[in-house]
Amino acid sequence: MFTGLIADLGEVAALERDSAGARVRIATGLAAELGEGDSIAVSGVCLTAVAVGEGWFEAQVMAQTLEHSTLGALEAGARVNLELPLRAGARLGGHVVQGHVDGTGTVVASEERGFARVLSVRGDDRALLRYLVARGSVALDGVSLTVAELEGDRFTVSLVPETLARTTLGRVAVGDPVNLEVDILAKQVERLLGMPE
Numbered sequence: 001m002f003t004g005l006i007a008d009l010g011e012v013a014a015l016e017r018d019s020a021g022a023r024v025r026i027a028t029g030l031a032a033e034l035g036e037g038d039s040i041a042v043s044g045v046c047l048t049a050v051a052v053g054e055g056w057f058e059a060q061v062m063a064q065t066l067e068h069s070t071l072g073a074l075e076a077g078a079r080v081n082l083e084l085p086l087r088a089g090a091r092l093g094g095h096v097v098q099g100h101v102d103g104t105g106t107v108v109a110s111e112e113r114g115f116a117r118v119l120s121v122r123g124d125d126r127a128l129l130r131y132l133v134a135r136g137s138v139a140l141d142g143v144s145l146t147v148a149e150l151e152g153d154r155f156t157v158s159l160v161p162e163t164l165a166r167t168t169l170g171r172v173a174v175g176d177p178v179n180l181e182v183d184i185l186a187k188q189v190e191r192l193l194g195m196p197e
Helices: 029-033 063-068 126-131 161-166 184-194
Strands: 008-018 021-027 039-042 045-053 056-062 079-083 103-113 116-123 137-140 143-151 154-159 177-181
Touching (some): 029 056
Antiparallel strands (some): 039 045, 103 116, 103 177, 116 154
């Protein structure tokens, strides 16, 4: 489990693709805290470290993950948000993030408002928007954010300077895709209410 509080910006050092998926090497100082078999969230996608070296780790990415997340467009040199799993007893500063990306969204507007930047995101799968509520939680590229407004097939989030400086969201532009993970609690409630007794 993750919290959506990004610990480091990693850089894709190498990427090898084949019919089964991809193997990615990411350069990061967080590698010192990883062992083989450990989980790490990469731009919101929970991956398993299969090799770890000084200042880097490698993970395999299944074809389905490449198809349904922004990891499919990764190239060497790309920056990615990284987060280690929450330790038992640690402070939950963001919200419950599983690292199971539900789909993607597209940034359709970006506007400076005072010290903040407001992003408007269109859900590529409009059905996912039913899990969002104003002032509720959403994860974009693994970053825990608050939904500011909902309208039609889009929603807005407000990014403070700290988030802009420490995550890839400071670099996104109109037209860019982002990974989207909705609130697991909303999905669980829907599932329970829809099950026969």
